Amino acid sequence: MDLIAQAAAVRLNAYAPYSRFKVGAALISSDGNLYLGCNVENVAYPEGTCAEAGAIAAMIAAGDNRIAEVAVIADSPAPVPPCGGCRQKLAEFADGDVVVTMATTDGATLRMTVAGLLPGRFDASHMDNA
């Protein structure tokens, strides 16, 4: 199964009763392992946890820490870009040239790099004077 299909499959497990907007994410680590995530909302924090954050958490919990490729999918008029917080999380674990494929359940796709999604990102070098 390709990465978009993996993201589409896990999207079905999303818990999104507040937004009713289900998102699935799949990533391959540099070691070649597959990690999946879906958004999980709750009544106190209805924005919940994003699908991308879920996939990253699964990767870290498994002892892996570098991302080679990512796919995100939702039922949306246009491919949904990762939120700002997820862009920073992706940039933490992926080189700038890593491709993020955004997809809709209708089959539209948009491919961008992690650096393209978060130009001028904050990184550890900005704390060099600390």
Ligand code: THU
């Ligand atoms: N969401 C994601 O899971 N990933 C994104 O890239 C955009 C937004 C989720 C969070 C929340 O559960 C719902 O979509 C609406 O914001």
